[in-house]
Amino acid sequence: MSTGITEREQGEAGSPGSDRHLRADAQRNRARILDAATTLMAVHGIDVPIDEIAQLAQVGVGTVYRNFPTKAALFKGLLMARLEPLVSAARAAADADEPGEAFVDFVRNLSDEFANFKALADAMVDSGVDLDAAKSQISGELISAVSRLLERAQECGRIRPDVTIGDVAAMMAGISHTDPILMDPSQRKRCVALVCDSLLIGARSLLPQTEILQPPAPLRTGSRSS
Amino acid sequence: MSTGITEREQGEAGSPGSDRHLRADAQRNRARILDAATTLMAVHGIDVPIDEIAQLAQVGVGTVYRNFPTKAALFKGLLMARLEPLVSAARAAADADEPGEAFVDFVRNLSDEFANFKALADAMVDSGVDLDAAKSQISGELISAVSRLLERAQECGRIRPDVTIGDVAAMMAGISHTDPILMDPSQRKRCVALVCDSLLIGARSLLPQTEILQPPAPLRTGSRSS
């Protein structure tokens, strides 16, 4: 359910005179804010309160808002920076000699990246913070790059021809957005492996072999109280 | 991120004298509240504001709280009512002649039910509303019933033996919690089919045939070892 926060500006505060002189303390604080935001976005996703970012950066909230007109504007740059390498990786994978293997590797890396930087996974779906313009660009570029990778892998006969980019996007989103109590890192890797199993043609199971023989871990149902 | 709402009572208001006389208007309002809650929980999940429930029921918020001490208490009964048939279905499926087919059918129905009553999917994971006691019971019973169904299907050689109940729970949760923009009903059915494909041994693809634009999917035989 969106909270209705709307993006009001594309750029950051002061972008008109983007090379204008910044006082030394302002430069330092801006860097601290970006560091703090990166740290907290990785773990808590797009839901981190601005107050927490300000606290970790050791500045006041006012200072955050002097640098970035909205929370969305602050997040946009950091998300784009995280996205670019992924788009490049998808494009490179599409040109690889073995697009089937490249596809599986890419999907694994994408899942890792979503898990290691939760805000990126949040940005791919409706997350309460309206990143409209940024989100379109972010997800659009990634989707089109992965589309081409998928097509190449299908042309090579390694991926089922009836699988669509929508299937891949939905499955990746599902795996990336599930409660970490149900989807801890080990479980996530298993799910990625199972998904890949269902996409590949005639592959050996990709499920981690080391986890197969152990007795099934008791399922934790998510009660986090005592 | 949990909002820290805590459950304070197990039952509903007035449950001690559960058969005590209720005024006619109170009975009518109680029924309206339950109807409204059911309608809104189905679409919006556990995030519906109490105000909206009261508005749809054409009562004040005070009336909601006179019937149910907390939001969690209101939701608990409705969730349990939705859950019971699922638990029964899972138990019946575990005793079916063909547990493999029964497993696939059950997973499909479970996914439909989660989609048709979003609050139930929310209740299976951390959702901001603390249903501790209720949630443990809800998810615990369902999980154990599905566990047995999975084991039976594995004993019959229809489901991969290396698949765990954790895998099934995580995949179902993933599919059920994904942004409906990415996971519309048709896409959800495709994802369920893909997941089942990855769990079953030597099955034809379960992807809906009507949606396949390409040549039919090749039979996937047991060439993938396990």
Place this chain on the structure above:
DNA sequence: TACTATACGGAACGATGGTTCCGTTTGTCA
């Protein structure tokens, strides 16, 4: 019909979180 326990509505409270405002501090430059 009059009385009263029961129930009602919705304003108000407290907590959370995004955003704004303004009095104060400080880096920079002459």
Place this chain on the structure above:
DNA sequence: TGACAAACGGAACCATCGTTCCGTATAGTA
């Protein structure tokens, strides 16, 4: 070193949402 624009911090504002409170309305009864 003094002046001042730039930047700072954080209180305050607004909106949302769960929950409580209390003055008012009414169903049931005599």
